Amino acid sequence: MVRRWLNEYLDGEIGLADKAELERLMAEDKQLRQEYKELRRIGLLLGSIAEVSVHPQRFRQKVMGAIEAQERSYFTPQRAFASAMLVALIVVGLTFGLFVYQQKMLAHTNLGSTSNIVESTKRAEQALALTLTIDATPEKYFSRLLDEYHLGMVDNSLVNPLVQQTSVFEGAVCTEGLSLRSIRFPKPLPRALRVRVTPWQALTLKRIAEGVSTQNPALWGISRDGRSLGFDEFMQEHPGAPEVILRLEFAQ
Amino acid sequence: MDTYLEYNSPEVSDLILRCQAGDRGAFDELVARYQRYVFNLIYQHLGDIDEIEDVAQEVFLRIYKFIRKYRGNASLESWVYKIVLNYCRTHARRRSALSRLFAPIYPVKHDDERSYELLDILPDASYDPAKTVEQRRIAQDILDAVYSLPEIYRNILIMREVNELSYEEIAEILGISIGTVKSRISRARDLVRQKVKLS
Numbered sequence: 001m002v003r004r005w006l007n008e009y010l011d012g013e014i015g016l017a018d019k020a021e022l023e024r025l026m027a028e029d030k031q032l033r034q035e036y037k038e039l040r041r042i043g044l045l046l047g048s049i050a051e052v053s054v055h056p057q058r059f060r061q062k063v064m065g066a067i068e069a070q071e072r073s074y075f076t077p078q079r080a081f082a083s084a085m086l087v088a089l090i091v092v093g094l095t096f097g098l099f100v101y102q103q104k105m106l107a108h109t110n111l112g113s114t115s116n117i118v119e120s121t122k123r124a125e126q127a128l129a130l131t132l133t134i135d136a137t138p139e140k141y142f143s144r145l146l147d148e149y150h151l152g153m154v155d156n157s158l159v160n161p162l163v164q165q166t167s168v169f170e171g172a173v174c175t176e177g178l179s180l181r182s183i184r185f186p187k188p189l190p191r192a193l194r195v196r197v198t199p200w201q202a203l204t205l206k207r208i209a210e211g212v213s214t215q216n217p218a219l220w221g222i223s224r225d226g227r228s229l230g231f232d233e234f235m236q237e238h239p240g241a242p243e244v245i246l247r248l249e250f251a252q
Numbered sequence: 253m254d255t256y257l258e259y260n261s262p263e264v265s266d267l268i269l270r271c272q273a274g275d276r277g278a279f280d281e282l283v284a285r286y287q288r289y290v291f292n293l294i295y296q297h298l299g300d301i302d303e304i305e306d307v308a309q310e311v312f313l314r315i316y317k318f319i320r321k322y323r324g325n326a327s328l329e330s331w332v333y334k335i336v337l338n339y340c341r342t343h344a345r346r347r348s349a350l351s352r353l354f355a356p357i358y359p360v361k362h363d364d365e366r367s368y369e370l371l372d373i374l375p376d377a378s379y380d381p382a383k384t385v386e387q388r389r390i391a392q393d394i395l396d397a398v399y400s401l402p403e404i405y406r407n408i409l410i411m412r413e414v415n416e417l418s419y420e421e422i423a424e425i426l427g428i429s430i431g432t433v434k435s436r437i438s439r440a441r442d443l444v445r446q447k448v449k450l451s
Contacts, residue, residue, distance in 0.1 A: 007438045011412065013419060038450045039441050045391040046398065046413040052291040052304065054368045059291075059305065060283045063312045064276070070313065 002032065010039055128244045130221045130234065132206055135213040135251045138189035142168050144212045145205075146183055154208070158201050165195045193248045199235055202246045206231075259327040268328060271319045279319075283312055286332055291368055293336045296410050298344065299399045304368060311339050326424050333415075334425050337407060344403075390450065397447035405440035412437050 005022040008014035014022065026033045073079070134141055145162070146169075148154045163169055171186035197205070202219065209217035221234035221244075229237065238244075256265035267285070270278030287308070294307050314335055322331055398406055411417045411425070422433045 003438060004434065007434060007441065010441075011419070011437070035445075038445055041390075041450055042394055042441065042444055042448065043413045045387070045394050046409070047416075048391055049296060049395065049414055052288070052295050052368050054287045054291050056284070059287050059308065059368070060280055062305075063283050063309055064280055066309055066313060067276070067279070067316055 006032070006036060006039070009036070010043060128221075128238060128241055129247065130202055130219060130231065130244045131247045131249060132202065132209060133218045133220075133249045133251060134209040135215040135217065136209070137252045138168065138191065138193070138248075138250045139183075139185055140212050140252075141209060141248075141250065142172075142185075142189065143183040145208050146172075146174075148208060154204060158197070158204055161195055161197055161201070166193050168193065191250045195246050195248065196243050197246050199231075199241065199244055202244055203231065205246065205248070256324040256328075259324060259330075264328055268319070268322060268324075271316075272322070279316055282315070286329075287312075289329065290332065290336060293333060293415075294340060296414050297337065297340045297407060299395070303343070303347075307339065307343055310343075311336055314339060326421075330421055330425050333411075337425065341403070390448070393448045394444060397444045400447070401440060401443055405436060405443060408433065408436045409440040409444070 002022070002025060005014060005018050009019060009022055026036060142162075145154065145159070149159050168185070168189050173184050206217055206219045219231045221229050221231070223229045223234070223237055235241070256268055260268065264285075267278055267282055271282055290308050290311055291304055294304050294311070295301065298304070298307065311332075315332060318335070322328065398409055401409070408422060408426070411422050417425070419430045419433045423430045426433070428436075
């Protein structure tokens with residue numbers, strides 16, 4: 001408390017009552033009086049620190065010159081060129097960014113529409129898909145088909161879709177007349193094929209399969225509610241369907 | 253203008269407004285008016301005579317740059333004091349960092365290049381030579397003690413004892429409470445008294 005009073009007394013910020021009390025204490029306490037004197041002397045001598053006198057014009061001119069130089073330096077040709085280049089760079093960057101963004105958006109939209117088409121096609125295909133299970137090798141089956149074609153039992157309208165939509169006849173050669181064994185395929189044929197045909201052609205393909213299968217071939221599809229349907233039932237569910245996707249599955 | 257009048261004279265308020273409006277001539281007037289004040293503050297707080305002018309120039313460039321931000325919440329002198337203290341702190345830190353890397357090299361300025369000179373305000377030696385010499389020695393000891401204090405005590409003691417700022421003004425400039433101002437002044441005085449034997 002006394003220390004606080006002493007400092008406030010030195011600074012002239014002490015209240016009247018505290019001042020009277022402190023002066024009474026100092027009158028009684030020699031050490032406190034000495035401390036006060038020392039602190040006061042420190043203050044007085046510190047206040048006598050040398051002062052700086054400034055030339056009335058010289059420094060002002062320097063400062064104003066520095067301000068002018070600083071402001072001039074903002075508008076140098078180099079700075080203007082650099083600023084212009086920066087602006088150009090930003091514009092180019094933004095344009096490029098916008099272009100890339102647009103391209104991405106476009107690609108995304110296209111992808112979206114393509115995938116939608118694929119999806120709807122898939123759904124349509126599932127709806128009109130039939131499977132023909134044949135208990136024979138594909139080589140034997142297609143040899144039989146060509147045999148019947150040569151014999152005039154099937155016509156171009158059936159063979160053409162197979163030629164156009166599959167590669168089973170590519171490189172196939174007929175070496176010894178028109179017998180079944182005369183057809184040679186350059187490579188093993190796939191065990192499953194998909195071809196778009198009319199329902200009537202699907203039935204013809206089934207009939208050909210009956211000639212080579214050891215077991216009766218099955219022609220079936222999936223109903224809208226997921227049940228397995230025979231050909232007739234399937235066609236009742238899709239009356240007037242011009243085409244079906246026929247999956248040929250070879251069991252051997 | 254009314255806001256500025258709360259803490260400044262009408263003349264200074266007008267000067268501030270003109271400076272804020274970008275009047276270069278007004279700023280020249282402001283430099284003329286406050287250059288001695290700024291030089292003294294820098295000398296007192298930095299304690300280095302060689303760098304006063306460069307530091308003062310930087311301080312005035314800052315004042316020119318930020319004068320538009322002065323809102324009149326304190327006197328212009330307090331605001332300038334704050335800028336001086338902040339820059340002195342930055343300058344001291346930079347100087348300390350550089351001195352660790354390089355030997356200090358100060359450009360020697362001839363007296364005729366300088367814009368300032370030191371005025372000794374102790375009594376003339378012819379008055380009482382012996383007493384004055386002793387006073388000078390003690391004054392120098394006190395100054396050395398003050399400059400060896402941590403910055404928070406050094407600054408506050410100079411603000412109070414040399415520039416005779418009130419507790420409120422010190423609190424405003426340093427951004428601390430009046431209670432903290434009082435306790436720091438008390439602590440600073442004790443530290444100096446312990447370092448300088450006056451009895």
